[in-house]
Amino acid sequence: MNMDRRQFVLTSAAAFAALSVNAVPAFAANGATADDRIKEFTGGAEIAEGRVTLNTPEIAENGNTVPISVEVDSPMTDDNYVQSIMVVADGNPNPEVVTFNFTTMSGVAAAKTRIRLAKTQNVIAVAKLSDGSFQMAKNEVKVTIGGCGG
Amino acid sequence: MKILRRSAIVALSVSMVGAVAFAGPDDDKLVIEGETIVTDVKAPAGSPLDHIYSGWRFRSDETQSLQTDDFENPAFAAIENAIAQFDTVDGKAGKSCADCHSITDFEGLRTQLPRWNEELGKPETLEMIINRSRTEHMQAEPWKWEAPEMLGMTAYIGLQSRGQPVDVDTEGPMAEWAAKGKELYYTRVGQLNMSCAQCHEANYGKMIRADHLSQGQVNGFPVYRLKWGGLGSSHRRFKGCMRNIRAEPYQPGSDEFIALELYVASRGEGLSVETPSVRN
Amino acid sequence: MASKPRVKVPKQAAAGEVITIKTLISHTMESGQRKDRKTGDLIPRKIINKFTCYFNDQEVFSADIDPAVSSNPYMEFSCKVPESGTFRFVWIDDDGSEYSTEKKITVQ
Numbered sequence: 001m002n003m004d005r006r007q008f009v010l011t012s013a014a015a016f017a018a019l020s021v022n023a024v025p026a027f028a029a030n031g032a033t034a035d036d037r038i039k040e041f042t043g044g045a046e047i048a049e050g051r052v053t054l055n056t057p058e059i060a061e062n063g064n065t066v067p068i069s070v071e072v073d074s075p076m077t078d079d080n081y082v083q084s085i086m087v088v089a090d091g092n093p094n095p096e097v098v099t100f101n102f103t104t105m106s107g108v109a110a111a112k113t114r115i116r117l118a119k120t121q122n123v124i125a126v127a128k129l130s131d132g133s134f135q136m137a138k139n140e141v142k143v144t145i146g147g148c149g150g
Numbered sequence: 151m152k153i154l155r156r157s158a159i160v161a162l163s164v165s166m167v168g169a170v171a172f173a174g175p176d177d178d179k180l181v182i183e184g185e186t187i188v189t190d191v192k193a194p195a196g197s198p199l200d201h202i203y204s205g206w207r208f209r210s211d212e213t214q215s216l217q218t219d220d221f222e223n224p225a226f227a228a229i230e231n232a233i234a235q236f237d238t239v240d241g242k243a244g245k246s247c248a249d250c251h252s253i254t255d256f257e258g259l260r261t262q263l264p265r266w267n268e269e270l271g272k273p274e275t276l277e278m279i280i281n282r283s284r285t286e287h288m289q290a291e292p293w294k295w296e297a298p299e300m301l302g303m304t305a306y307i308g309l310q311s312r313g314q315p316v317d318v319d320t321e322g323p324m325a326e327w328a329a330k331g332k333e334l335y336y337t338r339v340g341q342l343n344m345s346c347a348q349c350h351e352a353n354y355g356k357m358i359r360a361d362h363l364s365q366g367q368v369n370g371f372p373v374y375r376l377k378w379g380g381l382g383s384s385h386r387r388f389k390g391c392m393r394n395i396r397a398e399p400y401q402p403g404s405d406e407f408i409a410l411e412l413y414v415a416s417r418g419e420g421l422s423v424e425t426p427s428v429r430n
Numbered sequence: 431m432a433s434k435p436r437v438k439v440p441k442q443a444a445a446g447e448v449i450t451i452k453t454l455i456s457h458t459m460e461s462g463q464r465k466d467r468k469t470g471d472l473i474p475r476k477i478i479n480k481f482t483c484y485f486n487d488q489e490v491f492s493a494d495i496d497p498a499v500s501s502n503p504y505m506e507f508s509c510k511v512p513e514s515g516t517f518r519f520v521w522i523d524d525d526g527s528e529y530s531t532e533k534k535i536t537v538q
Contacts, residue, residue, distance in 0.1 A: 061210040061430040062376035065224070065500040076510070089498060093463060097498040100507070105490045107448035107510030113493070114224075114500040116461070144360030221438040227456035227502040230434040379458075379501035 034090035038126055041086050042134045047126060052085070052137035054125045063117045063143040070125045071110035072135060076102070082109035083128045091121025117143045174355040175207035175364075180424075182218055185313045191420035198351060204421050205364035205429055208355070213376065217428040225305055225374035225426035228381050232302035241290025250287065253310060260311035260423045264412045266323050273327050273408055276304045277383065295402040301381040305372050308425030315422060316369050318415045331413025334406060340397025346414075361430070367418040368411060370427025377430060384411050433457055437519055439533040443511045447537075451483065453505045455521050455529060461497035478529075480522040481505055486515040513537050 038047075053071045060066040072082045081104050087097040100111040109127070117123070120143050126136045180187040189204035206214060216222050236247045264273035274282070280303055281292035293300040320328040335346045349358065350366035357363070371384040385402035388410055392399035400406040438452040455478065462475025475497055482492040491507045509517075514537045521529040 057210065057212045059210065061213045064379050065376035067212050067216070069506075092498055094496065094498070096496040098496060099494040101492045101494070103489055103491065105485060105488065105510055105512070107508045110508055111491070111493070112504070112506035114504050116498045116500055221436070221452040221454065222504075224454065224500075224502045224504065226436055227454045230436045230454075231456055234434050 029093045032095060034088040034095035034122075034124060037086070037088050037095050038124065038136075041126055041128065045132075045134055047134040047136045049136055051135045052125050052127050054123065054137040054139050056123050056139045056141045059142045059144060060117060061144070063119070063145075065114045066117050066141060066143075067112065067114050068123060069110070069112040070100070070137075071108065072127045072129075074109050074129070076104055076106060076109060078104055079130070081106075081130045083130055085109065085111070085125055085127045087115070087123065087125050089115070089117055089121055089123050092116070092118050097123075117141055119143050175203040178207065178211075178214060180204075180206055180214070180218065182312070183220055187313055187424060188315065188420065188422040189424075194419060197417065197419075198347075199365065199417065202367070202418060202421055203354075203365055204369060204418075204424060204427075205367055206370070206424065206427065208362045208364040209428075209430060210362075213428060213430055216374075217424070223374065223426065223428055225372075225381055225428065228298065228302035229306045229309065229426065231298070232306035235299060235303060236306065241284065241288035243287065243289040245288050247283070247288075250283075253306070256307045256310045258311055258314055260308040260425060261314045261317050262319065264327075264408055264415070265319060272405070273324060273412055275403075275408060275411060276307060277403065280304070280307075296383060296386055298380075301372050301383065304383070305381055305426040308372065308423065311423040312425055313422050315420050316415060316418045318412060318419070320412070320416050324412065327409045328413050328416055330406075331409035331411070331416075334410045335413055339392065340395035342395045342397075344395045346391070346410075365417070366414065367421060368414045369418045369421040370424035370429070372426060374426055374428045375430065376428070381426065384414070433521070433529045435519060435521065435529055435531045437517075437531055437533055439517055439535060441534075442536045442538065445513065445537050446510060448508050448510045449535075450506065450508055451517070453481070453483075453519055454502060456502050457521075457523075459497065459499060459501040459503060463497070476524050478503055478521045479524055480520075482520045483507065483509070484518045484520070485509060485511070486513075487518075490517075511535060511537055 051073045055069040057066065070085050070087065072085065074080065074082045082102050084099055084101045086099045088095040089097050097115050098113060102109050122138050122140050124136060124138045126134060128134055180189050189207050191202050193199045193202050206217060216224065220226055236253060239246045264275045267274040277295055277300055280300065284290045285292050338345045346366060349363055354363050354365045368384045372381045374381050383402060385407045388407055389399040389402060433455050435453065435455040440449050443449050457478050459478065460473055460476040462472060464473045465471065466473055477495065477497050479495050480492065481495060483490045490509045493505055495503065514535060517533045517535065519531050
């Protein structure tokens, strides 16, 4: 990150402020949006909501390492299971984050990892089920730029 | 009649004027792998602080939880490498660390560092102890202060003292160095003309922009900083802080930072060693 | 770079029990977004792009990983263990290197 741009201001009456700073240097981007990736993943099919649980912090203490977990309510049997869950972030230079692929041996369709978020944005999880249907969940994560670093 | 309206210009970076928001350390208790870690103690007589708090107490719940389990703690990726390194022959003497040491030899060591080295005529940090062994006993190249191998090894060795109280010696020959460290701690530097004390003593618990200020303790170093995406030493942290104040920083391994590390460690007497800690 | 993976798998389980597996591997996960401070050039991307868990050679779980996954990638997932056997975990780097480790489990 560009340390030089950081203005360091300490006021004795500073109250908590969640800041989202949009002044980021030009990123190398592949041009796709989160919506593009979702359309690719679903082939344009309708996406329902309600079965995907996406856990993200409300405020990420540092955008470099944001813990997320995702789970889909599913019996994970041979005729009824979750094939994959794709996670995208709509404010990152490139939207794709990770795609988890499950099998019936997974037992539960659940996974956790840690991700990078460049700024405050939505994290979206889209699940593909064995019956060809899709489910999603979307959370906003506030990403702050801290006051002190090194 | 036309009423002219003036619209307020909303700036993205903002300083809020109002009541002082003392968020303070939280009340969470730190238990790692079943072991209770002391994250706050009443300050000893003569301390400029009333109560001493570990930096863990100032972090968000998500960051805190990363430290509670040795499989969640990202620092352990580097410690796995250090465990392998400990058994690896390195240097012309054809020895590995394991040829002379069992890792349990180092239990308690981290609590005493920096400590006096009579031969050197100055205090030594863990990095210096490791390099002394490497060059003198293994005839191997010394590691750079922030080399991944050094960070992994100081984390692995520091881990052996986790849960034990910080107890550095500031008497005898160490007194001069502790005094020097204290002077550095309270001296304003840089374009922003600030000292360590202004944030970490006078204003800990408050927010500096979106960061929750801690007391700046060193009981958990080397620390896995989410911002760095990896481990870093206390000297690296000191250097970064100085840069933020727009001061010319001292270098890792310098006498100034050794003195500062000693003094800051003494400010945390009684806290448990938390190495490897996780912070933002 | 030295990448010794770290994996937590219970040593024992009941048949059909769903266990949690935690994995961590040290890797910078160079995203390809950072610039070299001196030259201003972009530092090329170099990440672990695939992680797979096999049980007795059958795939249990995998992750297709992009640069937005943090350094020292952590993956936690589940497995419904049918019988005793061996887990194998494989991480693949952009440059083709493979890192792997195995863990045995006993099912009563």
